[in-house]
Amino acid sequence: MDRRKVLKGAGLAAAAGVVASPAIAQAQPEIRWRMASAYPKSLDTLFGAGEMISKRVAAATDNKFQIQVFAAGEIVGALQTLDAVQNGTVESSYTLSSFFIGKDPTFMFDTSVPWGMNVRQHNAWMHYGGGLDLMREFMKDYNVFPIPAGQTGAQMGGWFRKEINSAADLQGLKMRIAGMGGQIMAKLGVVPQVLAAGDIYPALERGTLDAVEFSGPHDDEKLGFVKVAKYYYYPGFWEGGAQPSLYVNMDKWNELPAHYKAVLEAACAEANAMCVAKYDAQNAEAIRRLVGQGVQLRAFPKDIMEQSYKEAYKLYSEIAASNPKFKKVFDSWSAFRDKELTWFRIAELPFDYFVNSQSTQR
Numbered sequence: 509m510d511r512r513k514v515l516k517g518a519g520l521a522a523a524a525g526v527v528a529s530p531a532i533a534q535a536q537p538e539i540r541w542r543m544a545s546a547y548p549k550s551l552d553t554l555f556g557a558g559e560m561i562s563k564r565v566a567a568a569t570d571n572k573f574q575i576q577v578f579a580a581g582e583i584v585g586a587l588q589t590l591d592a593v594q595n596g597t598v599e600s601s602y603t604l605s606s607f608f609i610g611k612d613p614t615f616m617f618d619t620s621v622p623w624g625m626n627v628r629q630h631n632a633w634m635h636y637g638g639g640l641d642l643m644r645e646f647m648k649d650y651n652v653f654p655i656p657a658g659q660t661g662a663q664m665g666g667w668f669r670k671e672i673n674s675a676a677d678l679q680g681l682k683m684r685i686a687g688m689g690g691q692i693m694a695k696l697g698v699v700p701q702v703l704a705a706g707d708i709y710p711a712l713e714r715g716t717l718d719a720v721e722f723s724g725p726h727d728d729e730k731l732g733f734v735k736v737a738k739y740y741y742y743p744g745f746w747e748g749g750a751q752p753s754l755y756v757n758m759d760k761w762n763e764l765p766a767h768y769k770a771v772l773e774a775a776c777a778e779a780n781a782m783c784v785a786k787y788d789a790q791n792a793e794a795i796r797r798l799v800g801q802g803v804q805l806r807a808f809p810k811d812i813m814e815q816s817y818k819e820a821y822k823l824y825s826e827i828a829a830s831n832p833k834f835k836k837v838f839d840s841w842s843a844f845r846d847k848e849l850t851w852f853r854i855a856e857l858p859f860d861y862f863v864n865s866q867s868t869q870r
Contacts (some may be wrong), residue, residue, distance in 0.1 A: 509666035525809055530725055533537075533668065534721070534729075536569065536570065536572045536596060537558060537572065537765065538572050538573075538590065538763070539572065539573045539599075539768065540572070540574050540575075540576070540599055541573075541574070541575040541576070541598075541599035541601070541760070541856060542561065542575070542576050542578060542583065542598045542599055543558055543561075543571070543575050543576065543577045543578065543598065543599070543601060543754070544576055544578050544580075544582075544583045544584050544589050544592050544593075544597075544598045544600075544601040544602075544603075544605070545558045545578060545579055545580055545589075545601065545602045546580055546586040546587075546589050546594065546601065546602065546603040546604060546607065546705075546752075547579065547580055547586065547705055547830065548579050548580055548581075548601070548666075548706050549579045549641060550730050551705060551727050551730060552730075553726065553727065553749060553783060553786050553787060553790065554602075554658065554660075554723075554727070554783075555579060555602075555604065556655075557576050557627040557657060557658045557752065557779040557783045558577045558602035558692075558754075558779075558781070559777045560573070560690050560778065560779050560782065561575065561602070561754060561772070561776055561778075561779050562575040562576070562577050562775070562776070564771075564775035565691070565768075565771055565775050567763075567824055568771045569646070569768065569771060569825075570834050571769065573768050573772075575599075575600065577599075577602070580704055580705065580706060581706065583597070583705075584597065585601070585704060586607065586705065586706075587607050587702065587704055587835060589601035589602075589603040589755070590603065590607070590611075590650065590652065590755060593651075593652055593756065593757050594650050594651045594652060594757070595651075596720070596757055596760075598756055598757075599756065599757050599760045600670050600755060600756045600757065600760070601754070601755045602657065602658075602753075602754055602755075603628075603752060603753065603755055604686075604687075604750065604752050604753075605617075605618035605619040605641075605654075605687075605703070606619045606686045606687030606688070606689075606747075606750070607621070607651065607686060607687070609687055609688055611650075612831070612833065613688065613827050613831065613834055614646055614831065614833045614837055616687055616688045616832045617639065617835060617837050617838075617841060618643045618647075618654060618751065618753055619687065619746060619747075619750050619752070620687075620696070620746070620747045620750045620751065621688070621748055621754075621824075621841065622687075622689050622734060622745060622746035622747070622816070623687050623745055623746075623748075623816070623820045623821070624748055624841070624845065624858050625746075625748060625749070625829070625845055625848060626748045626749050626802045627659050627661055627749035627784055629782070629844075629845065629848040629849075629852070630659075630749050630751060631656075631659070631780075632778050632844075632848065633840075633841060633845070633848070634656055634751075635656075638840055639837075639840065639841065639842075639843040639844070640654075640656065641839045642840055642850055644838070646833055646837065648758065648832075649757075651758045651759070652755045652757070652758060653755070653756045653757075653758065653761040654690065654753045654754070654755055654756075654778050655753060655754045655756065655772070655773055655776040656674045656751055656753055656776060656777075657717070657752055657753050657754040657776040657779045657783075658751060658752035658753075658779055658780055658783035658784075659749055659750070659752075659780055659781075659783050659784035659787075660723055660724060660747070660750040660751075660752075660783070660784065660787055661724070661784050661787050661788060661791070662706075662724075662743055662744065662747070662748050662749060663721070663723055663724050663742035663743075663744035663746075663748075663750060664721070664723070664724050664725065664728065664741070664742050664744050664818050665682065665742050665743055665744045665745070665808055666719055666720055666721030666722070666735040666740075666741055666744065667719060667721075667728065667737035667739065667740055667741075668681075668718065668719040668737060668741060669708050669714070669718050669719065669736070669737050669739070670739065670741075671739050671740075671806065672739070672741065672806070672807050672809065672812070673806075673809060673813055675696055675697070675809070675811045675812045675815055676811070678693070678696050678697045678698050679697035680699060681698050681699065681718045682698075682699045682716070682717050682718045682719070683698050683699065683701065683703060683717065683718060683719040683720065683721070684700075684702070684703050684708050684711065684712075684717050684719070684720040684722075685698070685701070685702075685721050685746070686702050686763060687747075687821075688744065688746065688823075689721075689745075689746025689747065689824060690702065690746075691743075692746065692816055692819050692820050692823060695813065695815075695816075695819040695823070696815055696816060696819065701717060705722065705731065706757045707842050708720050708722060708731060708733075709731055709732050709733065709736075710727070710734050710795060712733060712737060713735075713736050718754070718786070719737070719759065720737070720832050721746075721826045723750075724744075724787060724794075725794035725795040725798055726787060726793075726794040728740075728794075728798075729794045729798055730858050731754045731826070732802055732806060733804075734798055734803055736847040737803060738802060738803060738804050739804050739806055740798065740801075740803045740805055740806065740807050741806050742805070742806075742807060743807075743808070745808075745813065745816060745817070749784075750782075753769055753852075754772075754776050756772075758870055768778075787788070793800055796836075798827035803826045804866065820837045824838060863864070865868075
């Protein structure tokens with residue numbers, strides 16, 4: 509073997525290493541973000557979705573891109589997460605747009621529309637019906653880049669201290685209910701209250717609230733509502749599926765390398781799918797445990813369902829008449845919903861109805 513050739517080759521390899529290392533380092537910059545979750549750590553599915561995103565991003569970037577997740581209240585309260593992202597207090601938040609309809613009712617479309625679409629229909633609108641593009645255009649005014657990052661599926665209607673037999677029983681009832689659902693229930697006489705997850709139980713226990721809605725059996729069981737209210741109503745018609753999102757400060761999003769953006773969006777897509785799958789599994793088990801503890805399951809009376817549906821679409825029309833941003837999104841959403849309902853009426857609903865009817869006869 510020619511020793512000079514070996515040494516020459518080694519020198520070239522070393523030189524290549526000197527050139528390649530900085531290039532790799534530049535391609536994989538070290539980035540540290542904070543994520544302010546709107547949820548306490550006790551809610552393992554919703555808080556856990558943020559943690560899943562953080563772990564996936566770190567693993568896919570060899571720990572170069574790390575996002576530290578903070579529970580509600582550790583940096584800002586659950587209802588201040590949007591402001592924190594907007595003004596750069598944190599780089600991102602895992603939150604629900606329903607908390608922010610006081611700023612503009614257009615925010616509701618990112619999470620859910622009362623008496624609107626179910627999970628699959630909402631996902632279809634967001635990704636193939638122009639919904640996500642519309643929401644990103646809208647949120648530019650808030651210096652926020654939203655990424656869908658979770659789903660709860662259809663929620664329950666909430667916990668009530670007393671039985672509700674008709675819409676008349678709602679008059680003056682103080683209920684924790686967030687988002688547009690609260691405005692619709694107000695039309696039926698309810699006095700809506702917006703409270704973060706950690707503040708709900710004490711208010712219900714003290715009697716400051718007569719009823720609460722939060723999510724579904726798994727989360728509600730963890731929050732302990734069964735200890736002070738026995739009537740558990742369904743369905744939560746204001747959230748046929750609730751989508752939490754990762755809100756990213758627009759400046760920080762624009763600074764990210766393209767492959768970091770791709771990694772973050774992929775991690776959020778996984779959280780979106782896994783979140784609803786986990787809820788579907790956990791809620792089925794939790795509802796059995798709650799009934800075993802004496803919970804009285806009740807369907808909302810027909811007059812409440814009918815009146816709330818009527819009031820919902822009346823309210824949307826009123827808002828659209830005075831809010832151009834809302835109208836733009838609502839027109840897209842409405843047209844897509846009509847097509848989705850037609851399709852689901854042909855195949856999905858008959859299938860689900862027959863399978864459920866047969867399963868009860870076994």
